[in-house]
Amino acid sequence: MFAELQQDEDELQRFRDLARCNDGVGSMVGLFFSEQLDDIARAKAICAKCPVREECFEGAVARREPWGVWGGQLFLNGKVLAFKRKRGRPPKNPQAQQIA
Numbered sequence: 107m108f109a110e111l112q113q114d115e116d117e118l119q120r121f122r123d124l125a126r127c128n129d130g131v132g133s134m135v136g137l138f139f140s141e142q143l144d145d146i147a148r149a150k151a152i153c154a155k156c157p158v159r160e161e162c163f164e165g166a167v168a169r170r171e172p173w174g175v176w177g178g179q180l181f182l183n184g185k186v187l188a189f190k191r192k193r194g195r196p197p198k199n200p201q202a203q204q205i206a
C-alpha cells in the first residue's frame with residue numbers, strides 16, 4: 107500500500123516537474139482559466155510543447171474538468187470545446203462593418 111502511494115506521489119511529482127504551466131508560483135493560472143480568446147490561444151500554445159500534454163488531456167477527460175485549458179484543449183462542463191466564440195452577439199452584417 108505505501109509503495110503504491112509513494113509511486114503515485116513520485117509520478118505526480120514527475121508530472122509537476124515537466125508541466126510547462128507549472129512555474130512554482132501559479133502565475134499562469136489566470137491564463138489557463140481565462141475567458142479571453144487571446145489568453146486561451148496563448149495557453150494552448152504553451153500546452154502544444156508540453157511533454158505531459160497527453161497525460162494532462164486524458165486526466166482532464168477522466169475528471170470531467172469543468173473549465174479551463176488542459177492538455178491543449180479548452181474544457182467546459184467536462185467536454186472539449188472545438189472553439190470559443192467572442193462574447194456578445196455576432197454582427198448582423200459583418201461585411202458592412204469591414205467597410206465602415
Ligand code: SF4
Nearest residue numbers: 125127153156162177
Ligand atoms: S498540457 Fe498544458 S495544462 Fe497540461 S500540464 Fe502541460 S502546459 Fe499544463
